[in-house]
Amino acid sequence: MVIDERTYTCLPGKAKNFLEVYQRLAKPIQWPILGDPIGFFVTEIGELNQVVHMWRYESMADREQRRAKLATAAGWGDYLDAATPFLLKMENRILVPTAFSPMK
Template sequence: MILEERDYHIVPGRMGDFLKAYETLGLDIQKRFLGTFIGHFVTEIGELNHVVALWRYESMAEREAKRKDMMAHAPWQDYLAAIKGMIQSQQTRILAPTALSPMK
C-alpha cells in the first residue's frame, strides 16, 4: 500500500475558485478513476493558500495505470483547462507506511 500526497500552492486570491472547480468538475472524475480517496485539506495556520489531497493505492503500478486512464478522459482535460493559472506550484510525494502505521 502507498499513499500519494498531492500538495498544491494556490495563487493568492484564487482559493475559492480552485476549490469550487475541483468540487464541481474534478473530484467526481478522480473518484471514478483513481485509488481510494483519503481526503482533501486546506491549511488554517502556517503556510496559506495551500491544499493537500491524499489518495491510497495498492502499488505504484496501480497508481500509474489509473492516472493514465484518467488523463485520457476528455472531461478531466476540461477540468485542467478550468484551473489553468490557479496553481502556483505543486509537489507530489509517495508515502510508504512503516511497521508502526495502522494503514498497511
Template sequence: MIFELRTYTAKPGRTADFLKLYEDEALALQQKHLGGLVGFYVTELGPLNQIVHLWRYASLADREQRRQTLEADPAWAVYRAHYRELDAIQMQDSKILKPASFSPV
C-alpha cells in the same frame, strides 16, 4: 500500499476559486478513476493558501494505471483546460509515501 500526498499552493485569494472548480469538475472524475481518496484539506495554520489531498493506491503500478485511465477520459481534458484558464495555482508538489511497518493505516 502506498499513498500520494499532493499539495497545491494557490495564488493569494484564489483558493476558493480552485476548490469550486475542483469540486464541480474534477472530484467525481478522480473518484471514478483513482478511487482511494483518503482526505482533502486546506491549510489553517502554517503555509497558507495550500490545498492538500491524500490518495491511497495498492502499488505504484496501480497508481500509474489509474492515472493513465484518468488522463484518457475526455472530461479530464476539459477540466485541465479550465484549470489552466483559472490560473489559480502557483506551485504543485507530489510525494509518494510508504507506510512504516507500525503505521495504523
C-alpha cells in the same frame, strides 16, 4: 500500499476558486477512477493558500494504471485548463507506510 500526497499552492485568495472548479469539473471524473481520497484539506496555519489531498493505492503499479486512465478521461483536460490559472505551485509525494504504521 502507497499514499499519494498532493499539495497545490494557490495564488493568494484563489483557493476557493480552485476548489469550486475542482468540485464541479474534476471530482466527478477523478473519484470514480482513483477511488475516494483519504482526505481533502486546506491549510489554516503555516503556508497558506494550499489544498492538500491524499489518495491510497495498492501499489505503484496500481497508481500508474489509475493515473494513466485519468489522464485520458473525457473532460479531464477541461478541468486542467480551468484549474491551472489559480495555481502557483504543485507538489507530489509518494508515502510508503513503515512496518509499524497503523495504516497499511
